[in-house]
Amino acid sequence: MLNWLTQVFALTQFNIQTIWQRKGSSAAALFGIAGVVAVLVGVLSIGKGFEHAMQASGRPDTALILRSGADSEMMSGLSRDVTRIIGDAEGIARGDNGALSSSELFVIINLPKRSTGTDANVPLRGVEPPAFGVRSEVEIVSGRSFEWGKNEVIVGVGAAREFRGLELGGEIPVGPERWKVVGLFAAGGGLSESEIWTDAGVLQPAYRRGSSFQAVYAKLESADAFQSFSDRLTTDPRLNVKVVRQTDYYAEQSQAISGLINGLGSLIAGLMGIGAVFGALNTMYSAVSSRTREIATLRALGFGNGPVIISVMAEALVIAVVGGLAGAGLAYLAFDGFQAATMNWQSFSQVAFAFDVTPALLVQGIVYAVLIGFVGGLLPAIRAARMPIAAALRES
Amino acid sequence: MSDNGSLVSVRDATKTFRRGSEEIRVLERLDLDVPEGEFLALMGPSGSGKSTLLNLIAGLDRPTDGSVTVAGERIDRLSRTKLAAWRARHVGLVFQFYNLLPVLTAERNVELPLLLTHLSRAQRKKHVDTALGVVGLTHRKGHYPRTLSGGEQQRVGIARGIVTDPTLLLADEPTGDLDRKSGDEILELLTALNREHNKTIVMVTHDPHAARRATRVLHMSEGKLSQEAAE
Numbered sequence: 001m002l003n004w005l006t007q008v009f010a011l012t013q014f015n016i017q018t019i020w021q022r023k024g025s026s027a028a029a030l031f032g033i034a035g036v037v038a039v040l041v042g043v044l045s046i047g048k049g050f051e052h053a054m055q056a057s058g059r060p061d062t063a064l065i066l067r068s069g070a071d072s073e074m075m076s077g078l079s080r081d082v083t084r085i086i087g088d089a090e091g092i093a094r095g096d097n098g099a100l101s102s103s104e105l106f107v108i109i110n111l112p113k114r115s116t117g118t119d120a121n122v123p124l125r126g127v128e129p130p131a132f133g134v135r136s137e138v139e140i141v142s143g144r145s146f147e148w149g150k151n152e153v154i155v156g157v158g159a160a161r162e163f164r165g166l167e168l169g170g171e172i173p174v175g176p177e178r179w180k181v182v183g184l185f186a187a188g189g190g191l192s193e194s195e196i197w198t199d200a201g202v203l204q205p206a207y208r209r210g211s212s213f214q215a216v217y218a219k220l221e222s223a224d225a226f227q228s229f230s231d232r233l234t235t236d237p238r239l240n241v242k243v244v245r246q247t248d249y250y251a252e253q254s255q256a257i258s259g260l261i262n263g264l265g266s267l268i269a270g271l272m273g274i275g276a277v278f279g280a281l282n283t284m285y286s287a288v289s290s291r292t293r294e295i296a297t298l299r300a301l302g303f304g305n306g307p308v309i310i311s312v313m314a315e316a317l318v319i320a321v322v323g324g325l326a327g328a329g330l331a332y333l334a335f336d337g338f339q340a341a342t343m344n345w346q347s348f349s350q351v352a353f354a355f356d357v358t359p360a361l362l363v364q365g366i367v368y369a370v371l372i373g374f375v376g377g378l379l380p381a382i383r384a385a386r387m388p389i390a391a392a393l394r395e396s
Numbered sequence: 397m398s399d400n401g402s403l404v405s406v407r408d409a410t411k412t413f414r415r416g417s418e419e420i421r422v423l424e425r426l427d428l429d430v431p432e433g434e435f436l437a438l439m440g441p442s443g444s445g446k447s448t449l450l451n452l453i454a455g456l457d458r459p460t461d462g463s464v465t466v467a468g469e470r471i472d473r474l475s476r477t478k479l480a481a482w483r484a485r486h487v488g489l490v491f492q493f494y495n496l497l498p499v500l501t502a503e504r505n506v507e508l509p510l511l512l513t514h515l516s517r518a519q520r521k522k523h524v525d526t527a528l529g530v531v532g533l534t535h536r537k538g539h540y541p542r543t544l545s546g547g548e549q550q551r552v553g554i555a556r557g558i559v560t561d562p563t564l565l566l567a568d569e570p571t572g573d574l575d576r577k578s579g580d581e582i583l584e585l586l587t588a589l590n591r592e593h594n595k596t597i598v599m600v601t602h603d604p605h606a607a608r609r610a611t612r613v614l615h616m617s618e619g620k621l622s623q624e625a626a627e
């Protein structure tokens with residue numbers, strides 16, 4: 001056993017030393033694997049970033065109340081009477097100015113994207129004063145908040161980055177009028193950062209909504225209070241509503257898109273991975289065949305097949321791990337924090353978010369590289385160990 | 397030792413190779429005995445099967461039929477793994493093209509077979525120094541093969557062949573790639589190993605001049621051996 005380990009160690013050391021001597025083909029395999037890992041990590045970081053944006057948007061102690069049967073705010077509608085009953089319900093947390101319950105209006109406007117100049121949908125949300133208590137993560141980062149009753153808006157930093165006219169001091173068209181952007185706000189990377197906010201009271205007449213709203217956002221006394229709160233509203237004969245926990249709502253909203261991104265990413269990385277396996281196979285085959293006589297010599301001297309296989313595999317794995325580290329590093333430098341926007345398919349509006357290259361993704365990328373190296377090294381290693389020694393020694 | 401006291405005893409050995417659908421008969425019911433302490437030269441035209449026979453004795457290949465016994469052991473019956481271990485213990489190999497590993501220094505090339513033993517690092521170093529001393533290359537031990545002449549490389553090859561003090565030293569055209577002077581030095585070395593260290597040597601050669609150094613010369617043609625007195 002000791003002897004066997006010595007063999008493995010000696011041969012592995014020997015093979016790894018020769019990587020440098022075949023730097024051309026080793027580098028080709030290394031770059032191939034690095035490229036695959038960079039793309040895999042890069043694409044998956046999109047999904048991670050999106051999930052992160054969605055997660056940061058929701059809180060377990062916040063409930064969203066929609067008309068029963070509505071799947072999103074877009075499709076919902078609630079009268080003022082209804083929202084008032086909801087606001088008085090037991091279980092809602094109270095702030096300095098009463099219940100933390102904000103009746104909101106949700107409309108979509110069209111604005112040109114900065115990048116392409118083409119129009120895309122931006123959510124314009126009308127809120128009530130408790131909205132800032134319900135979403136305590138919202139904070140003004142420049143300018144000021146809008147004044148209640150005035151035609152003013154504040155803009156999430158994500159939306160400001162993506163769309164023309166949403167910078168501080170800009171204007172947006174609302175019907176025949178133009179409303180001024182008086183402030184920018186952040187929301188901890190959450191979905192609100194992709195929205196424009198204004199006073200629900202001024203948005204209702206501008207869009208001829210009378211006194212109706214679309215949703216109520218309520219901060220509950222605790223996350224555990226959700227079930228009883230939900231039961232209370234859904235069994236109230238005066239109401240015809242559904243109550244969703246905010247985290248569940250966003251998870252559902254993001255499912256389609258993050259599923260799509262992750263699926264697409266895995267598909268691309270899978271296809272490239274197959275290419276990289278062939279690249280690694282090719283490298284290792286040529287490494288093995290260029291050393292046919294050397295390997296045969298070692299085996300003639302009495303080195304066993306196991307150590308020969310392991311040493312060839314080790315060589316492939318070293319190339320793969322270095323390639324994987326390079327690819328992961330590259331992905332981190334290139335993609336982490338990269339700002340992007342995508343369509344939220346449920347509201348058909350743009351969601352701004354940042355690519356998120358997490359440590360878990362980096363590990364995943366390196367594991368993938370090792371897998372490629374393993375598959376790419378195994379066959380050549382077995383071939384090296386199975387070649388008849390006498391015949392291999394004849395090759396010059 | 398086998399029944400008749402030979403170190404190597406090949407009995408009724410046949411070896412055929414397949415090349416596509418064709419079957420090539422290289423050795424034909426061949427018998428050979430090599431007593432301990434002999435320096436045997438195998439001669440014969442190209443393709444007559446000299447290397448094939450040497451490979452059978454070295455345990456690098458197995459006969460299609462017949463037996464190969466070395467130091468009392470039927471090596472044609474050993475498994476691949478056992479055979480590899482057997483080679484490491486009993487056989488020293490010297491090749492025509494030296495087959496040194498280019499990434500290792502002379503010293504580390506010579507050390508390779510010792511990695512298959514239980515010797516400690518210090519003991520290995522001692523053996524390597526002794527072997528390099530025997531071939532007269534102590535002053536070149538840190539050199540890489542590409543910086544050595546052909547004759548020097550072959551001397552490293554011989555040092556690697558004897559470093560484990562094997563039962564048998566097998567050399568396939570050890571002077572085939574060398575000029576006359578270097579070749580003579582190699583033959584001188586093999587003769588000394590045979591005479592002074594009582595090494596049993598089987599050497600394949602094309603060169604009658606080389607064969608003259610041996611204690612016995614056998615001629616091979618078309619897979620059969622025939623006695624031939626040295627000229």
Ligand SMILES: Nc1ncnc2c1ncn2[C@@H]1O[C@H](COP(=O)(O)OP(=O)(O)OP(=O)(O)O)[C@@H](O)[C@H]1O
Pocket residue numbers: 390391413414415420422440441442443444445446447448449
């Ligand atoms: N592994 C093999 N597969 C197929 N044919 C082989 C194999 N090894 C040897 N042969 C054939 O067997 C015959 C004898 O080969 P061998 O190498 O033993 O000859 P040799 O006497 O050593 O010749 P040389 O003097 O050229 O080295 C040749 O015809 C060769 O082509």
Ligand SMILES: [Mg+2]
Pocket residue numbers: 446447448568600
């Ligand atoms: Mg030959």
